[in-house]
Amino acid sequence: MDQFDVCIVGAGVVGLAIAYQISRDPQFRNRSIVLLERDSSFGQHTSSRNSEVIHAGIYYARDSLKASLCVRGKQLLYQHCRQFDVPCKQLGKYIVGSRRDEEPLQAIEARAEANGVSDLQWLTRSSLRKNEPALTSETGLFSPSTGIIDSHAYMQSLMHLAQNQAMHFAPYTRIDCVEFKRQRFLVDCTITASSRPEQYTFQCNLLINSAGLHAQTLAQNIADFDQASIPELHMCKGCYFNFTGKNPFQRLIYPLPEANETGLGIHAILDLSSQLRFGPDTEYVDSIDYDIDPCRSSLFAAAVAKYFPAVTAELLVPAYAGIRPKIAAAGEAPGDFVILDGAEHGMPGLIQLFGMESPALTASLAIGELVRDKFSGY
Ligand SMILES: Cc1cc2nc3c(=O)[nH]c(=O)nc-3n(C[C@H](O)[C@H](O)[C@H](O)COP(=O)(O)OP(=O)(O)OC[C@H]3O[C@@H](n4cnc5c(N)ncnc54)[C@H](O)[C@@H]3O)c2cc1C
Structure with missing residues (x-):
């Protein structure tokens, strides 16, 4: 059976930024990293259906993840655009x-x-x-400090940079269910590249659920995962x-x-x-x-x-x-990003991201840093 050190589910801007931050980190040198995407390519959903605004970080509650990750992410994003020639404009x-x-x-x-x-x-x-x-x-x-960005060119740059660090990208690969056994994840997928879908199972040590609108469904399909810790979508x-x-x-x-x-x-x-x-x-x-x-x-x-x-x-x-x-229903106060690690939900090696709405495009590189740092020492 194939084995990977790190598996990231979902090639939206969040999954791509996580793959980029992990793949360039010396701690993960020589580790096998795979990014799985159920669609034919990256960024087909929320990541290409937004305002493409680099937010300043002004609306979010003090001390929230949205506030801190947006402000840090904005700085990293402008820097990234300059360094890798991603079109953006700080028009205010x-x-x-x-x-x-x-x-x-x-x-x-x-x-x-x-x-x-x-x-x-x-x-x-x-x-x-x-x-x-x-x-x-x-x-x-x-x-x-507010600006606009070519989000497709940004995602393309993350993909390219992560692949240069030997990250493996697997499109047409949908994760169906996961089991946690002997400190490893057993991951069942369906590969939909041809007209005859194929089943594929592999193992990984670290698993990141950044499946966007499907993050809750995937979390529900992780055997023995504490369902009470999954926020409603x-x-x-x-x-x-x-x-x-x-x-x-x-x-x-x-x-x-x-x-x-x-x-x-x-x-x-x-x-x-x-x-x-x-x-x-x-x-x-x-x-x-x-x-x-x-x-x-x-x-x-x-x-x-x-x-x-x-x-x-x-x-x-x-x-x-x-x-x-x-993660907030109509009429409720806004929810924060929910980024849960093993210390919070009891399954070491698993990070789940829920409620990744705006400003997650702006915050993506900072989200990637946070997820990488949660794995420090693994
Ligand atoms: C209307 C709107 C406007 C916005 N405007 C802005 C803005 O101006 N600035 C800003 O910073 N943010 C903005 N956002 C927020 C931003 O677009 C999102 O937060 C961000 O794109 C979320 O990225 P993601 O990677 O989490 O999700 P997605 O882009 O949805 O990616 C998730 C990926 O996971 C894949 N996937 C799902 N399930 C599975 C599975 N089981 N197996 C394999 N793959 C799977 C999906 O196919 C998808 O490609 C806006 C959002 C919306 C909706």
Whole structure:
């Protein structure tokens, strides 16, 4: 039977960043590392269905994993982009509102400060008019460290760098179930590369579940794993619409976040070619379905018109949708990332990642460091 030292399940941005951080670490030199992906390639799900924003780290609760990993991850990500020529742009973002939004904006500023993000600047009505004349907002905050990234090029770079360190990538390989026996994991997979699926079983010493929207299902299929430690999955869909008019913006424009930060509000996002799109909205769903109802354009236009009145539903066309793997149900306070190791769940050598919603793209390299460090000494 094949044996690996480390097995990472799921080639989204989180699994790739973990594979990269582990494969370059001297402690794992000469260790066999495999990254398994059920689909034909990496990054086909949430990692390619997001806003591609490098977040500053301003919204998340003080001392949360989201706050610390976002702030650290942002720094590592800009550095990585410079070092490996991954396209990104630190264009900054405006969080805008009306006069009566000053109190919530102050709360955002205070939270950012508590997270170590102390570069926010207040915007007056006249500075808003001068810098972004299409906006009608009266006040706001400027976050200079927010940026955008080509997420596909980023994932490609992680894959390439990890493979250069001899990491083995296995697409078309779905993990079905796992047994923990004599301090090792016995992993049952289905290989779907041909029209006749094949069963394949191997052993590994360390196992990382970074299966995104399927992390809970995989955890439930690990024999004798403490089911009580698996947080419930609440899927929350977010759709995007492209703007077919001329883009008037230089920066990312965000309204105030939704209640309980279910979403950050339907914002104006630019890609690296300055194409403008709006999104994502929030809708709790029961199944993974990326279709977009074109009728939502009127809801989008109404939300966006609060800061950009020139928008109309006719100027919006459906772009794509993503699904957030939340652990908080509708109406509940936002959940943190849940990254559980053997000391917490009682199965040494296993790390499980749940609730890896935004800002996990930004935080990915810091998440990779954290997972690597949890294995230190193995
Ligand atoms: C609408 C939206 C907007 C967002 N915007 C941003 C943003 O602007 N900035 C930011 O920092 N973050 C953002 N995020 C969050 C970010 O996109 C995600 O946190 C991140 O992509 C999660 O990556 P992942 O690797 O955990 O999951 P995924 O990308 O879903 O990868 C998991 C992988 O595991 C594979 N898999 C599942 N089960 C198995 C199995 N049994 N065997 C083998 N493989 C398996 C899947 O096929 C998949 O490829 C956004 C998310 C959404 C939904």
